[in-house]
Amino acid sequence: MSSVMLEVRNLVVAFGAFHAIDDLDLTLHEHEVRFVIGPNGAGKTTLIDSITNLVRPTSGSIRFAGEELIGKSEHAIVRTGIGRTFQKPSVFDELTVLENVDIAASFRLRFRSLLKRRRGISDEVAESLDSVNLTAQRDEPAGSLSHGQKQWLEVAMVLVQRPRLLLLDEPVAGMTEKERLHTGELITQIAQQGTTVLVIEHDMDFVRRFAHKVTVMHEGKILTEGTVADVQQDETVREVYLGRPRDARGAAEALA
Amino acid sequence: MSTMAKLLPTGTPRPSAFLVRFVIMAATLLLVAPWLLSDFRLSLLAKFLCFAIIAVGIGLAYGQGGMLVLGQGLFFGIGGYAMGMHLKIVDAGEGQLPDILTYSGKYDSLPALWKPFSSAWFAIPMAILLPMAIAALLGAAIFRQRIRGPYFAILSQALAAAFVVVLVGNNALTGGTNGLTNFQSFFGLSVTSPSDQRTLYFIVVVVLLIVFLLTRELVLGRYGRVLIATRDDEDRVRFLGYDPARVKLFAYVMAAGMAGLAGALFVPVVGIISPALLGIVPSIEMVIWVALGGRTVLAWAAAGAVIVNWAKTSVSEQFPSGWLYLQGLLFVVVILYLPKGIAGAVEHIRAYIGRLPPTGGLRILMSSGDRPPKQAAKPNPTEEAA
Incomplete structure (x- = not known):
């Protein structure tokens, strides 16, 4: 057991x-x-x-x-x-798909590192975008996604936090x-x-x-x-x- | 191919649209304005640029962070009084009391509140750090209690009002409603001499540009993204593992520091700091500048402060009581038709021009160098935030 x-x-x-x-x-x-x-x-x-x-x-x-x-x-x-998703998908509409996943991935960063700009795309962010088939949409504002895609995005955000x-x-x-x-x-x-x-x-x-x-x-x-x-x-x-x-x-x- | 690219040898990496705009703006402020404007107008502009520093802070806290900071006058005032006390002590000379403290007859030596401000090494940092410390204490209490929206706005406003009451109530110590005035010198510069006023103008411009660039970095950084996320859905941010109270607190504290810094510069530029400059009405006006300019775009928030105050001065010179009505009207127009302020209007115009068939000159001007006009219709949110 x-x-x-x-x-x-x-x-x-x-x-x-x-x-x-x-x-x-x-x-x-x-x-x-x-x-x-x-x-x-x-x-x-x-x-x-x-x-x-x-x-x-x-x-x-x-x-x-x-x-x-x-x-x-x-x-x-x-x-x-512990990670969770919601019944009604809640993503940040004004941020891009990539930024949504990126801030989710950055939650354990020290505050000082958080102040810096994102340089490139980290492997785990790219991976989790890929796992939910949103790589092509990564630079679009999350608000433009369909309902189903928002659900995916939310899954990617929670997955990337491992x-x-x-x-x-x-x-x-x-x-x-x-x-x-x-x-x-x-x-x-x-x-x-x-x-x-x-x-x-x-x-x-x-x-x-x-x-x-x-x-x-x-x-x-x-x-x-x-x-x-x-x-x-x-x-x-x-x-x-x-x-x-x-x-x-x-x-x-x-x-x- | 834009005119910019034609001027540069082939193979030169093209500067970003932002860099082009920033250099144009900096050159306008540092070269064109001093050359074009009279001493009087230039020192007015210096005053407005002090306001623009406050506006950058409000752009961060309100535009990016969604906190309706209706009491920035408090922090502006603390910065102003910190600098004002120092200048007064220096003007009075060694061992002498500043004039303001002699009127009541209560003091024959510097009171304890004033004493540390004799040192510039104390006064200048305090003009920034004291507002930040107060914002940190207030913010920690307010945000942890999950107080937001109108309740936060009213609280922050009440504090500015309370500060005025304290200043007026202790007039022997603070100069009461008259505030601190009649300054003579600012670190060796004479605040009444036109040429030294020009020097002050350059100091303000440089400080504004630095504050703007640093704040822009903050907004474009990951923190900036988290701040926008917090503004749009605070509860969701919690479930990403961030503490929204801390996220908001940082922006609020930075905005307070900027207002304090602006106050410290305002004093030598304008020559006065008084309760009338930092109470409820001035605090609301500060938010109006930002709302008119465009709260979500830092540069437009700063520009809003200059545009609104320039308009205020021009209108008041022609019709002394006309400004209040116009300001009210402008605010209504912005709320009803331009929720993103002038920045939003410019965006619309750009999008409109982007849809027109190519006609050359105007289009190149409006599409700011290297951005393909088609994209102008749908601006990248990162770019917009700057």
Whole structure:
């Protein structure tokens, strides 16, 4: 068994009386690619948000490589080696594609080096632009990219930081089939290089193809965990999806 | 092929568009203006160029960093008073009290606040470092609390207002509403002699050019990119591992230092520093210069200070009360139609000319040497930031 990377214990995130996350435990191991699925409102994004301190947990503990994250500021958490993307791609529209990746890559530079101009393009920046097929667009303002390309750019920005734990919030939403495949391969590759990956995803086809292990969330709790096949056999999972009409599409996919 | 390239032997690396513009600007300020302008106009220009130094700082903090610094008068004033106190002490001569301190009859020796400013080695660095230190303390508290937007603007403005209250309230020590005035000399130069005023003009120009170049480096550096990113999406920057509070603090502190430096130069150039020059209204005007010139382009921010003040002087000479209305009107026009100020208008004109069929002279002039006109329609953001 490889070593534990992320350990979430008794996590509660309460907004007033509503518990978005309700006493949740989750353990991720090194090199693992974990998919988190669940109906809308299950608390999937809130989980990522509380790991990165975008929302402040009410109680519980989140340990990353043995270090407690709760109480750390957002940028300090990133500096421990955690990267994330957002559901709505957020890149810096006024900077070029290259500059977006470059400032992401420079986050560990000393302040004095940060004051200097960029000379040329570092290998890792070029590599990560290449891995998301944005090399040709590198001198264009990021604002001119399409939605899908912005998603790619965001992935490049987080990859170039070489995080030990990568949190992806619906990375393939709105992507074409070919792009999905590429993303999946990228995720597999990242994991092989030693990064632990946690992916929130709705697309069951995508999950089936690339997940090592799936965690199903429902109403802030973990419903079940296991391989894709295990989860698909699970009676409660079927109930959860079928019980919510607005997730009918997700249900159909889950059962397919 | 541009005229520039024709003048140079083939094989000479072509100077960048920026270098060409910078040399033209520097030559205009250092050679043409002194030759063209009367002593009076030249010393007015020196005053406006002091303002341009403040504007460069505001261009950095506001244009690049998105911080609406509505209280730069505070830092300008601290720089001005630091220099003013020093000059007053020197003018009074060894062992004598500056005139300003004798009026109240309260002092028979230099008060503790004044004493260290006897030394130029203290006064000059303090004119810059004191504003920076105060900005650092304020900024650290403000940015860490994630106070931004209008709240930051109001806070920074309140501080300038408070400074005025302190100055006026301690009139025995500060000269009150009259401020410090009647300076005689500035490091061996006579501030009343026209030829020495010319020397002062050159000092201001050189300082402005250096400040501009250094700030431009900062803007074009990686830090500048991170600053723009912070301006556009502060929360996103956190998740890249940067602390936006620190990113903003640095720009704010630099802008404060520039305002302080401008204040220190303003005193010998204009011969006065008083609360009326640094309160709420002057502080707002400073931002208006930058907004009119073009907040996202440093050179235009600086030019805005000169253009607005030149217009103010010209209009006021003709219609003494006309300026306030015109300034208000200009500001409205800028907000409604020119969010990028004159810089934005120039960009539009360039883009327009770039689309015209080639007609020679004008096109070469407008496309600034080596930039192909087609590109002018879509300026590279890096270039724009300069």
